[in-house]
Amino acid sequence: MTPHMLTRSLDRGATIFLAIVVACGILIPLSNLLLPAGSFLQVPTYLVALWGKYVCYAILALSIDLIWGYCGILSLGHGAFFALGGYAMGMYLMRQIGTRGVYGNPILPDFMVFLNYSKLPWYWYGFDMFWFAALMVLVVPGLLAFCFGWLAFRSRVTGVYLSIITQAMTYALLLAFFRNDFGFGGNNGLTDFKDILGFNVQAEGTRAALFALSCLALIASFLICRSVVSSKLGKVLIAIRDAESRSRFLGYRVESYKLFVFTLSACMAGVAGALYVPQVGIINPSEFAPGNSIEAVIWVAVGGRGTLVGAALGAVVVNYAKTFFTSGMLAPYWLFMLGAMFILVTLLLPKGIVGTFNAWWDQSKEKRAAAATTASAAAEDGITEPKMAE
Amino acid sequence: MPAHLSARLCTFVLSLFLIAFALPAFAGPFEDAVAKFANDDYSETEEAIGVVASSGNKLAFPIISALQDGRLMADPESKKVYVTGADGKSIDAATGEPVASVPDSASAVRLNNRLRRSVDAAVGSLTLQSPDLGVRLQAAQSVFKSHEETALEAVDGALAKETNRSVKAALVDARAAILLFKSDATEVEKLEAVATLKARGDQEALALLTGMGDQPASVTKAAASAIGSIQSSLAVWSMVQNAWYGLSLGSVLLLAAIGLAITFGVMGVINMAHGEMVMIGAYTTFVVQEVIRTSYPGLFDYSLLIAVPLAFLVAGAIGVLIERSIIRFLYGRPLETLLATWGLSLVLQQAVRTMFGPTNREVGNPSWMSGAFELGQITITYNRLWILVFTLAVFAILLAMLRYTALGLEMRAVTQNRRMAASMGIATSRVDALTFGLGSGIAGIAGVALSQIDNVSPNLGQSYIIDSFMVVVFGGVGNLWGTLVGAFTLGIANKFLEPVAGAVLGKIAILVLIILFIQKRPRGLFALKGRAVEA
Numbered sequence: 001m002t003p004h005m006l007t008r009s010l011d012r013g014a015t016i017f018l019a020i021v022v023a024c025g026i027l028i029p030l031s032n033l034l035l036p037a038g039s040f041l042q043v044p045t046y047l048v049a050l051w052g053k054y055v056c057y058a059i060l061a062l063s064i065d066l067i068w069g070y071c072g073i074l075s076l077g078h079g080a081f082f083a084l085g086g087y088a089m090g091m092y093l094m095r096q097i098g099t100r101g102v103y104g105n106p107i108l109p110d111f112m113v114f115l116n117y118s119k120l121p122w123y124w125y126g127f128d129m130f131w132f133a134a135l136m137v138l139v140v141p142g143l144l145a146f147c148f149g150w151l152a153f154r155s156r157v158t159g160v161y162l163s164i165i166t167q168a169m170t171y172a173l174l175l176a177f178f179r180n181d182f183g184f185g186g187n188n189g190l191t192d193f194k195d196i197l198g199f200n201v202q203a204e205g206t207r208a209a210l211f212a213l214s215c216l217a218l219i220a221s222f223l224i225c226r227s228v229v230s231s232k233l234g235k236v237l238i239a240i241r242d243a244e245s246r247s248r249f250l251g252y253r254v255e256s257y258k259l260f261v262f263t264l265s266a267c268m269a270g271v272a273g274a275l276y277v278p279q280v281g282i283i284n285p286s287e288f289a290p291g292n293s294i295e296a297v298i299w300v301a302v303g304g305r306g307t308l309v310g311a312a313l314g315a316v317v318v319n320y321a322k323t324f325f326t327s328g329m330l331a332p333y334w335l336f337m338l339g340a341m342f343i344l345v346t347l348l349l350p351k352g353i354v355g356t357f358n359a360w361w362d363q364s365k366e367k368r369a370a371a372a373t374t375a376s377a378a379a380e381d382g383i384t385e386p387k388m389a390e
Numbered sequence: 391m392p393a394h395l396s397a398r399l400c401t402f403v404l405s406l407f408l409i410a411f412a413l414p415a416f417a418g419p420f421e422d423a424v425a426k427f428a429n430d431d432y433s434e435t436e437e438a439i440g441v442v443a444s445s446g447n448k449l450a451f452p453i454i455s456a457l458q459d460g461r462l463m464a465d466p467e468s469k470k471v472y473v474t475g476a477d478g479k480s481i482d483a484a485t486g487e488p489v490a491s492v493p494d495s496a497s498a499v500r501l502n503n504r505l506r507r508s509v510d511a512a513v514g515s516l517t518l519q520s521p522d523l524g525v526r527l528q529a530a531q532s533v534f535k536s537h538e539e540t541a542l543e544a545v546d547g548a549l550a551k552e553t554n555r556s557v558k559a560a561l562v563d564a565r566a567a568i569l570l571f572k573s574d575a576t577e578v579e580k581l582e583a584v585a586t587l588k589a590r591g592d593q594e595a596l597a598l599l600t601g602m603g604d605q606p607a608s609v610t611k612a613a614a615s616a617i618g619s620i621q622s623s624l625a626v627w628s629m630v631q632n633a634w635y636g637l638s639l640g641s642v643l644l645l646a647a648i649g650l651a652i653t654f655g656v657m658g659v660i661n662m663a664h665g666e667m668v669m670i671g672a673y674t675t676f677v678v679q680e681v682i683r684t685s686y687p688g689l690f691d692y693s694l695l696i697a698v699p700l701a702f703l704v705a706g707a708i709g710v711l712i713e714r715s716i717i718r719f720l721y722g723r724p725l726e727t728l729l730a731t732w733g734l735s736l737v738l739q740q741a742v743r744t745m746f747g748p749t750n751r752e753v754g755n756p757s758w759m760s761g762a763f764e765l766g767q768i769t770i771t772y773n774r775l776w777i778l779v780f781t782l783a784v785f786a787i788l789l790a791m792l793r794y795t796a797l798g799l800e801m802r803a804v805t806q807n808r809r810m811a812a813s814m815g816i817a818t819s820r821v822d823a824l825t826f827g828l829g830s831g832i833a834g835i836a837g838v839a840l841s842q843i844d845n846v847s848p849n850l851g852q853s854y855i856i857d858s859f860m861v862v863v864f865g866g867v868g869n870l871w872g873t874l875v876g877a878f879t880l881g882i883a884n885k886f887l888e889p890v891a892g893a894v895l896g897k898i899a900i901l902v903l904i905i906l907f908i909q910k911r912p913r914g915l916f917a918l919k920g921r922a923v924e925a
Contacts, residue, residue, distance in 0.1 A: 074725045148905075158912075159724060159725070160725070172897075172898045175897055294729070332744065339734060340733065342732055343716060347716065
């Protein structure tokens with residue numbers, strides 16, 4: 001990844017997006033820490049945590065857009081990779097509690113003492129070291145995605161079938177993590193964290209730093225996705241999305257391309273989960289719920305499938321709306337809103353916010369350029385003609 | 391004269407009193423025997439127990455069981471005996487008349503160990519010969535479980551008089567159990583007992599045979615072979631039991647998936663709101679039952695029969711509405727359909743939550759669906775049996791409809807080649823709407839049946855949606871027989887895994903197996919072949 005390649009791949013939208021993320025990543029923590037509490041410009045700590053959550057969701061949305069928007073793989077189980085990354089981070093945070101837990105056991109987390117574990121299960125070894133946990137945040141989701149994708153893509157499970165088995169995967173994990181004897185805290189999950197790298201998780205400084213880190217991770221994910229989709233590899237991915245059989249007949253190893261991008265996407269989702277957990281303060285099996293994964297897909301659809309900026313924007317917009325509606329009098333109507341959003345976006349706005357905007361922008365530019373000519377391609381981006389299945 | 395008169399009057403009044411007081415004493419052997427309890431003499435008490443127990447009087451059982459519990463009070467002065475109930479009320483033991491209170495001079499009739507045994511035997515024989523069939527059966531079964539030697543005589547006595555077949559069988563088993571444990575029983579008797587228990591062949595017989603202790607060699611040998619045969623027959627029965635549970639689960643899965651097999655399998659529409667159609671069917675049942683409860687209570691047993699067509703119409707109409715307003719714009723874009731119908735499912739859930747509240751609603755079982763019967767060593771509940779029958783009926787009707795009706799023919803034509811069908815003059819968009827309505831309507835019917843075994847809540851549908859998709863994908867899209875085989879295979883596999891791995895792990899194993907299976911056969915068990923696949 002050369003700097004040249006980076007700059008080449010940046011168009012105006014991407015530049016604006018990066019500028020905004022960088023500005024937020026710097027200004028919000030600074031305003032939270034430096035300005036006096038209660039001042040007009042000061043961002044309260046709870047808002048920092050809330051927006052930190054949104055940024056993590058934006059990374060998850062990016063990872064989904066990378067496979068769905070550019071490779072046509074609709075994963076309804078991406079929440080599983082997110083949650084696995086979160087659990088890896090949660091395990092590290094649990095080990096950091098040490099003797100400060102309710103039972104004061106230096107090795108075993110509270111729930112294990114409660115469930116009469118005599119020693120730490122082998123898969124908890126190493127999670128007292130941050131570097132190991134950080135590695136696992138990438139390796140566990142990546143490995144699962146690799147195995148799953150290797151099986152699925154090699155045997156050419158595509159389209160709806162793939163969506164359904166990814167859903168089955170996250171559902172199976174949901175059931176497994178709910179079990180107490182699985183060793184991950186059962187339905188209570190992992191919580192009551194104290195320290196991360198020696199800093200108090202609750203402290204304002206730590207929260208601000210986590211927010212800045214999340215923005216950094218978002219920028220990194222964005223640049224990675226950007227460089228993938230604008231490279232030759234990305235062109236092949238788009239070809240696979242649009243005509244899988246044709247790409248295969250042209251000699252491309254479709255399954256290898258898909259496997260690569262699916263694994264990469266899972267790792268990104270894992271990172272998003274790992275950043276999410278210390279900011280939210282809990283990870284439990286409900287993160288594996290199939291509904292969560294589907295909801296993440298709708299963020300991408302709202303923002304604009306196949307536009308990386310749109311995916312991130314969609315995650316923030318939908319989640320902001322969720323926070324706004326579920327905290328007021330309108331709470332009982334939130335599900336109506338969310339459901340209607342799913343329906344209306346797919347029916348009326350198939351390109352999403354950013355996609356529609358881009359199309360409008362391109363068209364108006366064309367119009368201005370061709371103002372002299374009589375022909376005018378009537379702008380109509382709303383409803384696409386229903387395409388009947390053959 | 392007056393003196394004479396007054397003397398005669400006196401005698402008359404006195405004799406009246408005497409008669410009044412002495413009447414019980416002359417009334418019969420039962421009353422005589424009861425009075426003997428008041429003498430506080432062990433041998434007389436024993437005599438009284440024998441007479442009372444064999445009297446056939448309806449007070450015999452209350453008296454003897456009161457004696458057993460120390461609730462039989464006797465007044466040595468008036469020679470009257472009282473039975474104090476557990477609730478504190480008392481009756482006169484000889485007449486059964488309620489009495490206000492037991493005199494202070496009365497005390498509990500005392501027993502020694504020898505008497506206590508004869509009391510126990512008397513209680514056993516009394517219940518064994520009770521006029522109530524249920525009491526007799528229960529008594530025989532409890533003797534079988536306790537297998538006390540003292541009860542042998544009572545069992546033999548009851549066996550001689552018993553006419554009911556099932557009670558007689560229970561008594562024979564009880565006798566065998568006693569003889570097996572009786573130290574002075576002959577070897578022949580014991581061998582017979584082993585044979586009887588072997589024929590009984592259940593878990594309890596197995597427990598008796600394994601725990602019978604020291605026995606003559608021939609008996610031990612016979613018992614060992616009996617244990618072996620019982621164990622193998624029990625293993626077979628547990629297989630049968632698992633298979634039944636599996637069939638039952640499979641029928642539920644099939645019922646939930648059958649509508650999806652139409653919308654997803656035949657039309658290729660990923661309907662994530664399918665579970666909500668099931669839920670709407672269940673709520674239709676709830677509403678029907680509410681109306682019946684408030685207005686026509688006599689019709690309650692028919693509530694499900696009324697609900698089935700209504701649920702089909704309600705869910706079907708909603709299905710047609712959905713197809714016309716949303717799905718027809720999304721044909722050929724399966725992933726978008728998935729998202730839109732997921733959104734729809736959220737809206738429908740929330741709508742039901744707003745209308746009926748978030749809590750579970752009670753849907754009752756009609757009388758013909760409650761209860762159970764025994765088949766060999768397994769218990770079959772009527773509601774599960776009816777659901778299995780109902781599911782197969784729905785499946786058969788659907789299959790016949792697709793095969794023999796004009797609409798079915800049109801549906802198959804449109805599925806196989808839409809453009810060709812349109813060229814032949816089939817109104818494809820009308821067929822689409824009707825097919826989707828049919829699938830939704832069948833989901834609604836499924837809701838009626840599932841309301842009998844599941845909680846009717848706004849989340850009812852969600853618990854079935856993943857399973858339904860698994861069934862359809864596993865069985866093979868576009869093939870109703872595949873759905874049938876898929877549902878029963880998954881149901882039975884699940885129930886056979888459950889005892890080995892536990893309910894949750896079994897379910898996880900099934901999910902993993904399906905994921906692996908899809909790799910091997912990406913289009914399910916019964917895959918469509920040829921050009922239709924690529925459509």
